[in-house]
Amino acid sequence: MGVRVEATPNPNALKFTTDKLIFEGTNSISVMPGDTSEYEILNVLMQLEGVANVFGYQHFITVNKDFDAEWDDLSPKVTEVFAKYGY
Helix, strand or coil, rough: CCCCEEECCCCEEEEEEEEECCCCCCCCEEEECCCCCHHHHHHHHHHHEEEEEEEEECCCEEEECCCCHHHHHHHHHHHHHHHHCCE
């Protein structure tokens, strides 16, 4: 199982996909700076230094990073959050 990390057309965004369902239903969830979500995992991701915003839908969360953040530093932290929540 685990988390698969996929590139997106946007170099400042990575898609983190799991085999487990993260979000029920057919609505997507976006969290922008200063916002919070009913989903704790999204709120925790938003607190990571370098995260600009997050977008979630069913089995994945796309993380958009700040322009000056480096994926080599940020991606392992994002993966740790997924692991903390059992993904």
